[in-house]
Amino acid sequence: MGMRKVAVVGAGMTKFMRRAQETGRELAYQASKMALDSCGMTLDDIDSVALGTAPDAFDGLHMKGEYLSDGAGAWNKPYMRCYVGGGTGVFAAIQGWYHVASGLFDTCLVVCEEKMSSCKPHPQGAFLTIFDHTTERALKPNLVWIFALEMNRYMTVHGLEKKDIARVAVKNKRNALDHPCAQVAADITVEDVLNSEVLAWPVQRLDISPTSDGAAAMVLAAEHVAKRVTDKPVWVKGVGWSLDTAYWTNRDLYYPKYVEHAARMAYDMAGIKEPRKEIHVVEPYDPFDYKELHHLEGLLLCEKGEAARLTADGVTARDGDLPVCPSGGLLGVGNPIAASGMMKLSEIFWQLRGEAGKRQVPGQPRTGLAQSWGDLMQVGCVVVLGI
Amino acid sequence: MRAVAIVGVGYSGFRSITPDLSYKELMYEAAAKAYEDAGVDPQRDIESFVSVAEDFNEGTSIFDEYVPDQIGGALKPVHTIPGDGIHGLIAAHMQVLTGAMNIVMVEAHSKASNVLTPNDVLAYAMEPIYNRPLGANPVFIAGMEMNRYLYSTGTTEAQCAQVVVKNRGNGFLNPSAAYGARLDLEMVLGSETVSHPLKKLEISSHADGAIVVVLASSDVAEDLTDLPIWIRGVGWCNETPSLETRDWEGATYARKSAEMAYRTAGIRNPWQEIDFAEVDDTFAYKELQHMEALGLCREGEAGYLVQEGETELDGQFPINPSGGSLGLGHLLDASGLARVLEVILQLRGEAGERQLEDVETGMAFGWRGIPTTSGAAVVLSV
Numbered sequence: 175m176g177m178r179k180v181a182v183v184g185a186g187m188t189k190f191m192r193r194a195q196e197t198g199r200e201l202a203y204q205a206s207k208m209a210l211d212s213c214g215m216t217l218d219d220i221d222s223v224a225l226g227t228a229p230d231a232f233d234g235l236h237m238k239g240e241y242l243s244d245g246a247g248a249w250n251k252p253y254m255r256c257y258v259g260g261g262t263g264v265f266a267a268i269q270g271w272y273h274v275a276s277g278l279f280d281t282c283l284v285v286c287e288e289k290m291s292s293c294k295p296h297p298q299g300a301f302l303t304i305f306d307h308t309t310e311r312a313l314k315p316n317l318v319w320i321f322a323l324e325m326n327r328y329m330t331v332h333g334l335e336k337k338d339i340a341r342v343a344v345k346n347k348r349n350a351l352d353h354p355c356a357q358v359a360a361d362i363t364v365e366d367v368l369n370s371e372v373l374a375w376p377v378q379r380l381d382i383s384p385t386s387d388g389a390a391a392m393v394l395a396a397e398h399v400a401k402r403v404t405d406k407p408v409w410v411k412g413v414g415w416s417l418d419t420a421y422w423t424n425r426d427l428y429y430p431k432y433v434e435h436a437a438r439m440a441y442d443m444a445g446i447k448e449p450r451k452e453i454h455v456v457e458p459y460d461p462f463d464y465k466e467l468h469h470l471e472g473l474l475l476c477e478k479g480e481a482a483r484l485t486a487d488g489v490t491a492r493d494g495d496l497p498v499c500p501s502g503g504l505l506g507v508g509n510p511i512a513a514s515g516m517m518k519l520s521e522i523f524w525q526l527r528g529e530a531g532k533r534q535v536p537g538q539p540r541t542g543l544a545q546s547w548g549d550l551m552q553v554g555c556v557v558v559l560g561i
Numbered sequence: 562m563r564a565v566a567i568v569g570v571g572y573s574g575f576r577s578i579t580p581d582l583s584y585k586e587l588m589y590e591a592a593a594k595a596y597e598d599a600g601v602d603p604q605r606d607i608e609s610f611v612s613v614a615e616d617f618n619e620g621t622s623i624f625d626e627y628v629p630d631q632i633g634g635a636l637k638p639v640h641t642i643p644g645d646g647i648h649g650l651i652a653a654h655m656q657v658l659t660g661a662m663n664i665v666m667v668e669a670h671s672k673a674s675n676v677l678t679p680n681d682v683l684a685y686a687m688e689p690i691y692n693r694p695l696g697a698n699p700v701f702i703a704g705m706e707m708n709r710y711l712y713s714t715g716t717t718e719a720q721c722a723q724v725v726v727k728n729r730g731n732g733f734l735n736p737s738a739a740y741g742a743r744l745d746l747e748m749v750l751g752s753e754t755v756s757h758p759l760k761k762l763e764i765s766s767h768a769d770g771a772i773v774v775v776l777a778s779s780d781v782a783e784d785l786t787d788l789p790i791w792i793r794g795v796g797w798c799n800e801t802p803s804l805e806t807r808d809w810e811g812a813t814y815a816r817k818s819a820e821m822a823y824r825t826a827g828i829r830n831p832w833q834e835i836d837f838a839e840v841d842d843t844f845a846y847k848e849l850q851h852m853e854a855l856g857l858c859r860e861g862e863a864g865y866l867v868q869e870g871e872t873e874l875d876g877q878f879p880i881n882p883s884g885g886s887l888g889l890g891h892l893l894d895a896s897g898l899a900r901v902l903e904v905i906l907q908l909r910g911e912a913g914e915r916q917l918e919d920v921e922t923g924m925a926f927g928w929r930g931i932p933t934t935s936g937a938a939v940v941l942s943v
């Protein structure tokens with residue numbers, strides 16, 4: 175039995191920034207409205223709603239999904255929230271996919287929202303509560319601190335220097351200059367990154383994405399609806415996800431095996447045998463500059479330890495052989511956790527339709543991939559889109 | 562559309578406190594039993610894992626981090642649904658329906674005894690700008706809604722209290738129930754008023770436990786078990802989180818969940834085609850309100866049915882033979898999966914002293930509790 179085909183037919187996103195004026199509900203509404211408008215649909219055309227949003231601790235809201243339901247257009251509809259930490263943004267689209275591919279619905283509105291600015295004095299405070307309450311929390315760890323461990327391990331195993339990694343931040347922040355929703359686009363140099371404040375060695379200020387508020391949304395539809403509403407449906411070719419053990423201290427952090435598992439699952443479904451040749455544009459998750467490199471390797475788009483050289487050679491530039499984060503990524507556009515994953519998928523959607531404007535990569539890409547990552551350096555979510 | 566069956570179930574609990582077990586151990590026990598029941602190896606056979614959890618109830622942010630190890634899901638597709646257990650079951654069901662997966666599991670648990678101030682946690686679910694600053698104990702919402710329900714349907718306080726007598730009595734026959742008891746109407750009606758007209762004994766008490774259900778496509782289900790329990794239909798709905806604009810009278814979320822479940826199950830007359838139901842009874846009046854919204858009886862009729870004993874184990878249409886949340890204990894978001902568990906046990910003929918006779922089709926309905934209007938329903942058949 176063949177699987178039901180599912181298409182992305184519309185997408186929308188708010189500007190990423192500190193948004194003191196809007197509640198999370200209003201952000202969710204804005205992105206949903208833009209996604210629906212982009213394909214000429216209204217809520218009457220929507221059969222189901224899937225929501226992605228990361229920790230309730232940011233907003234101090236228990237059952238945040240319930241609070242957001244009206245803003246996400248779920249009034250009197252089947253509505254479900256999914257959750258895989260930082261991986262939620264791309265996973266929400268996977269959840270939308272299984273809503274439609276199941277045959278229960280012809281359409282699903284997928285909405286991702288995050289409002290981090292209401293967490294005082296800084297959202298990092300909320301992250302203290304993600305650690306194991308018995309073995310880790312007493313040490314007062316911090317996310318930057320554990321990612322510094324991972325970055326250090328990655329650099330050590332492959333003999334990389336900080337400048338090899340800083341090039342990613344330079345590339346992505348420059349790419350973001352062309353994104354109307356970008357929060358921290360900038361024309362900077364490798365020297366600027368190396369001279370920025372050290373947060374937890376080797377992580378420096380400009381190696382890291384900002385905290386943001388924002389929302390992004392997407393409309394998924396079954397084949398017969400997709401062909402009716404648009405001439406340019408973008409098909410969900412493959413999905414994959416994988417969650418590794420919570421005991422992250424027992425893993426070798428130099429390589430994200432869970433991303434490889436997720437990628438292999440998605441490639442299998444999409445019938446992709448040689449990802450490096452068959453994927454034309456990629457949006458890997460880049461909350462830190464080293465993560466883009468780490469993830470390119472996990473996605474099997476290059477050899478282990480090779481991603482930094484590809485970046486130095488310009489292969490991953492917007493006009494390179496394998497454009498990586500043409501949107502500007504989280505480093506340039508911003509990182510409202512769940513919404514940033516959905517932003518990445520939206521970028522692939524726009525790139526494949528040739529609608530990315532100044533960000534458009536050359537060569538009419540036919541297949542693209544978005545990936546997100548999260549939890550305790552633990553989860554990978556992959557969606558392959560194609561025309 | 563593919564047919565999907567439940568091929569294994571396991572649970573741990575239910576008890577008012579479990580100081581000897583962590584949430585991981587509760588989950589492990591339920592998962593190990595379910596895998597044994599289904600005859601599957603999680604790493605080899607299960608293609609996707611769904612867990613159900615809310616951060617604030619766990620006291621841990623991004624709680625999905627701590628899910629994979631104790632259910633055998635490390636380095637496999639695992640995701641969390643912050644919803645009712647039945648939402649989680651439906652998420653697993655949809656994945657099998659896609660054709661991409663053949664065997665998927667769902668897990669839900671409660672370690673409510675670790676939550677020392679549950680109403681303070683619940684207050685964080687209140688709308689933060691207009692509602693929360695009022696500082697009211699969120700249970701007032703249930704009192705107001707019950708008042709409206711009694712007024713609009715003519716149901717009496719005694720009929721609501723009868724639900725407590727019935728469910729805690731059923732719990733007495735269920736060895737897994739934490740709150741089985743023989744009560745009488747006077748004891749319930751004489752208990753303290755928490756939010757008029759809601760009485761203390763009409764509010765379910767929390768319990769700890771975990772439940773795991775294994776689902777499989779028809780191709781593999783028949784190989785795994787001689788007694789597959791088929792998922793006939795599913796439905797779910799959110800009305801609105803807004804206290805100001807919601808329907809206070811009719812539990813719209815339940816009505817719409819049921820409409821979808823009956824449509825997908827091909828059921829036209831639920832009273833005739835369904836033999837019994839497990840429906841949310843977080844508060845006693847909710848059982849009656851939900852029965853009516855689910856179309857299991859006419860509006861205003863549920864109170865008479867319980868009063869006449871028609872919803873008891875030997876009645877025409879047994880409701881909550883397990884004891885419901887009032888008898889079994891309220892398992893936070895695992896409550897919906899506890900309703901499903903009982904439907905499975907009854908349909909398999911494994912319900913012991915409370916076994917119903919000649920049951921072939923049962924329904925489970927879960928509600929996420931105040932202040933939500935979020936519900937989910939499933940219809941199961943042998």
